[in-house]
Amino acid sequence: MCSSVSISSTCLVWGPQFRRSASSSSSSSSSRTQWHILSPSSSTGSVKFINNEVSSGLLSKWGFSHEDLHLRDIVDRQSSSEPSSNNSLFTKDDDENVAREGDLSLILLSSTKLTSVVAAFALNTPRPSTLERQRAIWAIYVWCRRTDELVDGPNADCLSSVGVLDRWEERLEDIFNGRPYDVLDAALTDTVHEFPIDIKPFKDMIEGMRLDTRKSQYENFQELYLYCYYVAGTVGLMSVPVMGIAPESPASVHHIYDAALYLGIGNQLTNILRDVGEDASRGRVYLPQDELAQFGLCNEDVYLRKVNDGWREFMKEQITRARFYFNLAEEGAYHLDKASRWPVWSALMLYKKILDAIEENDYDNLTRRAYVGRTKKLLMLPLAYSRSIAVPAGPAV
Ligand SMILES: CC(C)=CCC/C(C)=C/CC/C(C)=C/CC/C(C)=C/[C@@H]1[C@@H](COP(=O)(O)OP(=O)(O)O)[C@]1(C)CC/C=C(\C)CC/C=C(\C)CCC=C(C)C
Numbered sequence: 001m002c003s004s005v006s007i008s009s010t011c012l013v014w015g016p017q018f019r020r021s022a023s024s025s026s027s028s029s030s031s032r033t034q035w036h037i038l039s040p041s042s043s044t045g046s047v048k049f050i051n052n053e054v055s056s057g058l059l060s061k062w063g064f065s066h067e068d069l070h071l072r073d074i075v076d077r078q079s080s081s082e083p084s085s086n087n088s089l090f091t092k093d094d095d096e097n098v099a100r101e102g103d104l105s106l107i108l109l110s111s112t113k114l115t116s117v118v119a120a121f122a123l124n125t126p127r128p129s130t131l132e133r134q135r136a137i138w139a140i141y142v143w144c145r146r147t148d149e150l151v152d153g154p155n156a157d158c159l160s161s162v163g164v165l166d167r168w169e170e171r172l173e174d175i176f177n178g179r180p181y182d183v184l185d186a187a188l189t190d191t192v193h194e195f196p197i198d199i200k201p202f203k204d205m206i207e208g209m210r211l212d213t214r215k216s217q218y219e220n221f222q223e224l225y226l227y228c229y230y231v232a233g234t235v236g237l238m239s240v241p242v243m244g245i246a247p248e249s250p251a252s253v254h255h256i257y258d259a260a261l262y263l264g265i266g267n268q269l270t271n272i273l274r275d276v277g278e279d280a281s282r283g284r285v286y287l288p289q290d291e292l293a294q295f296g297l298c299n300e301d302v303y304l305r306k307v308n309d310g311w312r313e314f315m316k317e318q319i320t321r322a323r324f325y326f327n328l329a330e331e332g333a334y335h336l337d338k339a340s341r342w343p344v345w346s347a348l349m350l351y352k353k354i355l356d357a358i359e360e361n362d363y364d365n366l367t368r369r370a371y372v373g374r375t376k377k378l379l380m381l382p383l384a385y386s387r388s389i390a391v392p393a394g395p396a397v
Contacts, residue, residue: 066258069229070200071237075257077198078241127244128194130339136195136242139187143175144205144235146184151209162210169206172199195241201234208234216283217299220290221321224272227286229261232268236260236329243344244337248391251335259332263348266325270351273318273358277305277366291317305366315363319355326352334390341388349380349387 066072128136150156150164171181176199180186191197208230218224240260245253272279272286279286280302292298295314326348333344350372357370 066261069204071257071261072254074198074200074237075254077200078196078237078257079253080196127337127339128242132194133242133244133340135187136191137239139184139191140197140235140238140242142184143188143202144238147205147209148231151212162213165206165210165213169203172202172206191242197238197241201237204230205234217285218288221288224286224288225265228265228268228272232264232271233261234264236262236264240336243340246335246337249335251332256332256335259329259335262325263329263333263344266322266329267347267351269318269322269325270354273315273322273365274354274370275365276302278369280305280366287318302366307362307364307366311366312363315358315365319358322355323352330387333387338388342385345384345387346381349384350377353377353380 147168150168171185174181175185175189176192178189178193180189192199208227211227211230215227218227237257237260240257243260245256249256276285276287285299285302287302289299292301292314295310297310297314301311329348333341333348336344353372353376354370357372358365361368361370
């Protein structure tokens with residue numbers, strides 16, 4: 001059942017084609033992907049590990065090997081007690097320059113400081129303060145937002161040439177090499193020297209923006225998945241070193257990173273489903289063409305904004321798949337450092353609510369924008385908090 005799809009000369013994603021009536025299990029792919037699903041135990045508030053056949057069947061239907069994206073290498077580099085080779089400031093031996101907390105200017109780490117940062121990550125103690133984590137996430141957020149603005153912002157038409165993205169990538173390398181160009185870059189320079197963050201997810205996000213400028217439709221889910229990885233899954237990979245993993249977590253670091261990546265995929269699929277009408281006005285259809293065809297639909301129906309039964313059935317499948325990725329993300333969210341869990345659960349539950357809102361609009365995302373009101377958002381916060389205090393427990397996976 002597995003097929004390969006050549007996305008570009010440098011990237012190949014493997015996986016089964018999306019099938020409307022695919023069976024829920026596949027022995028060939030289950031040998032490739034072994035998943036232990038965690039589920040919250042309602043009585044104890046702890047999290048148990050169960051081997052969920054249905055979920056692993058679905059993963060084989062929609063999931064992919066991440067080998068070609070070199071995710072294992074990224075995770076290994078970010079989890080290593082050695083500083084990333086990209087973060088060249090770590091290698092500087094300059095005892096005169098000591099990093100000050102919150103300093104947004106160029107910071108040169110002393111060898112003493114270097115040793116203590118490495119040790120801190122190796123032993124996971126002392127943990128970064130919440131303020132340090134907030135600043136770091138803010139710096140990553142700002143860089144991601146600026147990157148997106150290059151292709152989506154008000155100046156995108158004159159900016160989004162390949163040259164601009166190439167220049168942005170050089171600037172990224174400068175950030176990692178301790179040569180920030182402006183104060184916002186400096187915040188990221190500071191962050192990548194305080195936390196073991198690899199440059200690859202950042203480069204991959206820029207690659208996603210390049211893809212977006214040259215592609216206006218996606219033939220199948222493999223192509224769309226790759227795009228979602230580039231522009232959103234990467235955010236999960238960038239965030240985990242800052243969010244931290246609970247020291248008591250028995251889960252494997254690779255599974256937690258996968259879950260973080262799946263949160264990005266779920267978010268981006270949800271973004272796409274919310275914005276179908278808006279994207280169509282720009283001549284963009286981020287929906288797999290082969291899946292549209294399976295429901296007797298094509299781009300023309302999207303441009304004409306036809307919300308009929310075929311569209312509703314198609315949307316139900318799309319929503320199911322986005323929820324599938326959120327469910328996988330939840331398994332990992334329990335295992336983040338407790339200081340980071342609440343914001344992550346809040347973001348996750350908020351995004352899921354957008355899917356509910358599309359359903360409440362009777363799947364009309366062509367002429368209406370799904371919206372989650374302030375009251376619903378506020379009511380969700382205590383629920384997110386209760387999820388965030390569940391204790392990770394169970395055998396290591
Ligand atoms: C184990 C586990 C679950 C860990 C959690 C890991 C984690 C914190 C994951 C975060 C995932 C996340 C928030 C992904 C962002 C996805 C996203 C919205 C991508 C958008 C891309 C382009 O889409 P589009 O062009 O369609 O969007 P617009 O129409 O332009 O709006 C992005 C815009 C790329 C840029 C992404 C950002 C600006 C978001 C970056 C967010 C953070 C760094 C904060 C993450 C922290 C929390 C607490 C969620």
